[in-house]
Amino acid sequence: MLTAPYDYYRLLRDAGPVVRLSKYDVLGVARYDDVKTTMRDHETFKSSAGPGFNDAYNQKMQGTVVASEPPQHTEIRATMVRRLRLARLKDMQPVADDLARKLITQFLERGEFDAAKDLARPFVGTFVASVLGVSTEIAEQAIDGSTAGFNQTGPLNERTLAATPVIESLFAMMQQLTKADLVPDSIAWDILDSHERGELPFASSLSLIFNFLGPAFDTTISAMGFAAWLLATNPEQWKLLRENPELIPAVINESIRIESPLQIWSRYCPDGAVIDGVEIPANTRVAVFPGSANRDERHYANPETFDIRRNPVDQLGFGQGIHTCVGAPLARMELTSVLSAMTELIHTLEPAGEPVLQLNNTTRGFASAPVSVS
Known part of the structure; x- marks a missing residue:
């Protein structure tokens, strides 16, 4: 299902506005309007239960x-x-x-690159490290921790269990962070400085840094x-994009729509x-499928x-309501920079082999995606 989820999503949408996923004892919503409603109504479908x-x-x-x-x-x-103003x-x-x-200039010299290994991971890791003020070594560990964090959402399976030591290692590293490890006046430095000034408890400062480090990598990559x-x-x-580079914002929206980095999330309905006329009992966990909603033929x-x-x-793809992704402007800026450089410098862009998915309980992305360029 993780390798080819879209036929399954269509089955969910066609089955009704609400479906029971008996294996996991949850209800699911997969149609666009219902997913949007569930994500926006934080008073009914709560996130505080995780x-x-x-x-x-x-x-x-x-x-x-x-x-x-x-x-x-x-x-x-x-x-x-x-802090992300x-x-x-x-x-x-x-x-x-x-x-x-x-990066794109280097790829042109080689005539090929891997969109996942050579472009997305190095670019996002390097750039976000500079924004947050952490070293590239910390960023690399945070990338692995970000991927593991999305795996830890579950349900309990081999990926969930394998993610635990990765997350524990990331938390252990964060516990040792001091301002000396960070770039002065950067986001992470400012957070620890707030702790030293007595404005934030240490646990809260670590939680805030994790709020930046955790989601900042996997989904943007x-x-x-x-x-x-x-x-x-x-x-x-x-060809259309090269002739009309002003379409870059549309490319970002359309690529996130058709291949949503965040495929599934959940809310709790106490x-x-x-x-849509279907009763959700009290104390029910609801699986929300933005990856399905973004391909709903009822809407698109x-x-x-x-x-x-x-x-x-x-x-x-960026969520809805009060839980819309805080880092969405940062992700859009990163994507804009890369797409602008590609559009300006690359003439021919073609696949150079079969892509390999990076299987994850929550997100959808590539482990490898080779392309050729000239």
Whole structure:
């Protein structure tokens, strides 16, 4: 199912607005309107009980931005937004542009690159490390920890269990962090400085750093790898983009729609609800499928077709409501820098072999995606 989920998603959508996934004892919503409603209604479908499918993970995530409700969530999110303010991102734009051009130039000299191994992971790791103020070594560990964190959402399987030591190693490293390990005046440095000034307890400062390090890598790496691969395997779309680089924002939305980095998440319904005429009993965990919603033929015409003229600004890949991804502006900026460099410097972009998926309980991305360029 992880390698080819889309036929399964269609079965879920056709079965009804709410389906029972008996093996995991949860209800699921897979249609666009129902997924959007569930994600937006944080008062009915809560995140404070955790977004995963096992108790250990949900307990561990308590108090983070993805597992909290107002007023706690409002305070955490406001703290993150202040540190990830637009002005700071604008200052980092030239850094992202320069890094993207350097990488693409190297690829052109070789005539090929791997969209996952050579482009997405190195670019996101290097750039986010500079934004947060951590070393590339810490960023590399955080990338592995980010992937493991999404695996830990469950349900309990081999991937979930294998992720545990990776997460424990990341937390152990974070426990040892000091300002001396960080770039002065960077986001992570500022958080630890706030702790030293008595504004944040140490546990809260670590939780806040994790809120940045955890989600900042895996999903953006996945989105970047898929954007490059989709353009390589759809030559008419690549030609259209080269002739119309102003379509880059549309490419970002369309690639995230058709290959959503976040495929599944969950909410907890403590008091019961009704979705499209179907009753949700109290104390029910609900599986939410944005990867299915973004391909719902009830909402998008020809949803299986990658069409950058579509520009689906309403795609659900970044979430909805108060839990919309805090890092979405950062991810868009990274993708814009890379796509701009590709569009400017690359003429021919073609697949150079079969891609290999990186199987994950929650996200969808490549382990490898080889392309040739000239």
